[in-house]
Amino acid sequence: MTSKPAPQAAGGGRAGMRKELPEHFKAYKHVWVFVELERGAVHPVSWELMGEGRKLADKLGVQLAAIVLGGPGEAVRMAVSEAFAYGADLAYVAASPVLDGYRNESYTRCMTELVDTYKPEILLLGATTLGRDLAGSVATTLLTGLTADSTGLEVDADGSLAATRPTFGGSLLCTIYTLNFRPQMATVRPRVFSLPERQEGRGGPVIEHNFSLLEDDIVTKILQFIPDRESSKSNLAYADVVVAGGLGLGSAENYQHVRELANVLGAEWGGSRPLVQRGWIPADRQIGQTGKTIRPKLYIAAGISGAIQHRVGVEGADLILAINTDKNAPIFDFAHLGIVTDAVRLLPALAKAFRQRISPSTHTRMAM
Amino acid sequence: MHIVVCIKQVPDSAQIRVHPVTNTIMRQGVPTIINPYDLFALEAALKLRDLHGGKITVLTMGPPMAEESLRRALSFGADRAVLLTDRIFAGSDTLATSYALSEAIRKIGESFGPVDIVFTGKQTIDGDTAQVGPGIAKRLDLHQLTYVAAVQELDLKAGSIAVERRAEGGVQVLSTKLPCLITMLEGTNEIRRGSIEVALNAARAEIVTWSAAAAGIGNTAKCGLKGSPTVVKRVFAPKPRSEKAFQIDLSGLGPDAIAESAMAEIFKRLPSLEKELTQTLQG
Ligand SMILES: Cc1cc2nc3c(=O)[nH]c(=O)nc-3n(C[C@H](O)[C@H](O)[C@H](O)COP(=O)(O)OP(=O)(O)OC[C@H]3O[C@@H](n4cnc5c(N)ncnc54)[C@H](O)[C@@H]3O)c2cc1C
Ligand SMILES: Nc1ncnc2c1ncn2[C@@H]1O[C@H](COP(=O)(O)O)[C@@H](O)[C@H]1O
Numbered sequence: 093m094t095s096k097p098a099p100q101a102a103g104g105g106r107a108g109m110r111k112e113l114p115e116h117f118k119a120y121k122h123v124w125v126f127v128e129l130e131r132g133a134v135h136p137v138s139w140e141l142m143g144e145g146r147k148l149a150d151k152l153g154v155q156l157a158a159i160v161l162g163g164p165g166e167a168v169r170m171a172v173s174e175a176f177a178y179g180a181d182l183a184y185v186a187a188s189p190v191l192d193g194y195r196n197e198s199y200t201r202c203m204t205e206l207v208d209t210y211k212p213e214i215l216l217l218g219a220t221t222l223g224r225d226l227a228g229s230v231a232t233t234l235l236t237g238l239t240a241d242s243t244g245l246e247v248d249a250d251g252s253l254a255a256t257r258p259t260f261g262g263s264l265l266c267t268i269y270t271l272n273f274r275p276q277m278a279t280v281r282p283r284v285f286s287l288p289e290r291q292e293g294r295g296g297p298v299i300e301h302n303f304s305l306l307e308d309d310i311v312t313k314i315l316q317f318i319p320d321r322e323s324s325k326s327n328l329a330y331a332d333v334v335v336a337g338g339l340g341l342g343s344a345e346n347y348q349h350v351r352e353l354a355n356v357l358g359a360e361w362g363g364s365r366p367l368v369q370r371g372w373i374p375a376d377r378q379i380g381q382t383g384k385t386i387r388p389k390l391y392i393a394a395g396i397s398g399a400i401q402h403r404v405g406v407e408g409a410d411l412i413l414a415i416n417t418d419k420n421a422p423i424f425d426f427a428h429l430g431i432v433t434d435a436v437r438l439l440p441a442l443a444k445a446f447r448q449r450i451s452p453s454t455h456t457r458m459a460m
Numbered sequence: 461m462h463i464v465v466c467i468k469q470v471p472d473s474a475q476i477r478v479h480p481v482t483n484t485i486m487r488q489g490v491p492t493i494i495n496p497y498d499l500f501a502l503e504a505a506l507k508l509r510d511l512h513g514g515k516i517t518v519l520t521m522g523p524p525m526a527e528e529s530l531r532r533a534l535s536f537g538a539d540r541a542v543l544l545t546d547r548i549f550a551g552s553d554t555l556a557t558s559y560a561l562s563e564a565i566r567k568i569g570e571s572f573g574p575v576d577i578v579f580t581g582k583q584t585i586d587g588d589t590a591q592v593g594p595g596i597a598k599r600l601d602l603h604q605l606t607y608v609a610a611v612q613e614l615d616l617k618a619g620s621i622a623v624e625r626r627a628e629g630g631v632q633v634l635s636t637k638l639p640c641l642i643t644m645l646e647g648t649n650e651i652r653r654g655s656i657e658v659a660l661n662a663a664r665a666e667i668v669t670w671s672a673a674a675a676g677i678g679n680t681a682k683c684g685l686k687g688s689p690t691v692v693k694r695v696f697a698p699k700p701r702s703e704k705a706f707q708i709d710l711s712g713l714g715p716d717a718i719a720e721s722a723m724a725e726i727f728k729r730l731p732s733l734e735k736e737l738t739q740t741l742q743g
Contacts (some may be wrong), residue, residue: 130627197603222628227594228593228598231595232558266696411729427705430704432710
């Protein structure tokens with residue numbers, strides 16, 4: 093499963109350092125993407141992965157398959173046709189009442205059956221609560237490697253999957269391989285990759301898997317599902333503009349300037365991990381490797397140093413403006429625009445400037 | 461009732477430093493803490509013991525100095541601590557870690573009474589994979605309940621439990637049978653302070669220390685580097701973008717003027733954004 097970052101182990105005596113793929117794994121071919129279908133809708137991370145899976149499959153010269161599990165009904169069929177539009181060559185489908193609503197037991201059983209039967213070399217899942225719950229069980233059942241929360245996927249010269257993720261310490265990345273086991277598994281967070289272009293009219297073979305598990309065989313029952321109230325949820329991952337603050341703001345009171353600017357811009361607000369640890373902002377507002385990955389058009393980072401765990405969560409933004417008093421802060425290595433100044437003083441000025449420019453009517457009204 | 465809580469001793473991440481030249485992690489003198497996520501698991505276990513009685517065993521796999529974290533866990537109120545420590549565990553990835561921990565939990569069950577619930581944190585702050593919990597559950601065939609926000613009901617007679625689980629887009633209420641494994645969500649409780657008496661006992665308590673052999677782990681090929689299917693092949697610093705950030709000119713300007721130039725620069729680079737912002741805000 094996912095390697096603990098163990099830099100000192102690189103090049104060491106690990107038995108798996110050289111690729112000696114056992115004979116029985118040589119039949120493992122093709123790239124699979126698990127399509128996360130819940131309550132009738134597919135999580136967009138599945139299509140983001142489909143785009144990335146397409147690139148890997150093309151490089152390897154193999155096929156890209158969508159794995160769609162769900163209850164009997166229209167939703168599974170819709171998900172399959174969407175999977176083709178987003179780049180799948182074929183689809184493996186299991187529709188059964190025991191797959192209606194995610195449960196670890198039934199999903200793990202079904203996924204491992206599919207892997208054992210059809211033998212993929214690479215298996216990708218979204219790093220959602222569902223994907224992480226499932227991936228850990230599947231990898232342990234199959235006794236194979238799994239790289240959690242990858243931020244980059246490549247194939248190597250010898251065809252191995254090279255999965256990259258940040259390692260602890262705040263400024264390093266590591267590349268992890270599963271050389272001698274199959275499938276090579278990885279999870280990827282939503283928004284790490286961009287959504288691929290949809291292509292209407294693509295289709296392909298659909299292989300139905302007869303999943304025989306019965307409800308009576310499953311111990312865990314879903315008693316209830318309580319949907320989140322939309323209003324209370326942050327929409328950081330999919331917002332067009334995000335304003336965030338870091339420890340450089342100095343206090344929870346100063347963080348209010350971030351919210352004020354976000355308000356003016358109709359933007360979402362968030363912050364670095366230490367702000368969550370200090371209780372300045374709720375956990376679902378954390379941006380970065382262990383928080384939300386974002387891909388806004390505009391990202392404004394105030395008083396954030398730009399550690400690697402933060403960087404990987406924001407690199408997909410079209411334009412990054414960083415405000416930091418330290419001209420050598422790492423954030424200026426990947427921001428597009430920089431301002432070396434006190435964010436606590438600049439944020440209110442920015443709010444004022446934007447308010448005047450983009451909502452002059454409100455401004456005049458307020459001035460009156 | 462017997463609960464096992466898995467805790468890990470981790471470097472206090474805020475204080476980690478990376479050597480600017482060699483890019484290696486400078487571990488010397490970095491203080492260690494109990495993985496903060498594991499404290500939510502420990503407190504959830506303590507709450508269940510308040511209600512139902514029983515014993516809590518804390519378990520960690522790590523170097524001998526991880527004893528410190530176990531003592532701390534005892535000072536919060538855990539009844540017993542087990543340290544699994546052996547050179548052969550060095551370099552374990554999550555598959556090897558979950559193997560070692562699950563064997564230790566098996567041994568804990570044999571030595572101190574059958575285990576009803578295993579708790580882990582949601583994830584560690586150094587490994588940060590959230591995979592060790594599901595790994596242990598699979599290996600011990602425990603019903604797996606991840607991202608649990610609250611235990612709704614525990615019925616020891618019936619051997620059943622109901623929990624609220626954080627799922628995508630909502631909360632699942634799940635019921636299952638014991639024994640089970642729970643990974644506890646962050647922010648769900650606050651670790652209690654143990655009494656002075658408990659703290660004093662913790663300082664004197666015997667820590668059960670097991671080598672691989674003592675824990676009954678015969679198959680060392682499943683441990684450490686040998687038992688880890690994943691390989692860290694490369695550790696590297698991220699590439700800076702080809703150009704550094706364009707710096708907004710500040711010479712002698714006050715915040716208002718700087719804000720104006722920053723805004724102009726943003727709209728110059730994202731011409732469509734100004735229109736979109738004006739529309740959404742006025743629409
Ligand atoms: C496993 C792991 C996972 C992690 N996941 C995440 C994650 O998901 N997200 C995340 O953000 N972090 C994460 N971190 C933490 C990360 O490594 C950094 O510690 C963190 O991002 C630093 O937060 P910061 O930039 O707010 O604080 P600091 O690093 O303390 O930086 C503060 C910055 O503010 C500047 N400053 C000071 N005063 C002012 C001022 N008046 N105006 C403007 N600037 C000022 C300083 O120059 C400095 O650059 C993770 C760490 C680990 C080990
Ligand atoms: N070495 C260890 N010793 C004890 N528990 C551990 C260890 N590593 C991981 N865990 C547990 O597994 C959880 C998830 O860890 P991780 O998969 O590393 O994110 C942690 O919150 C701990 O409860």
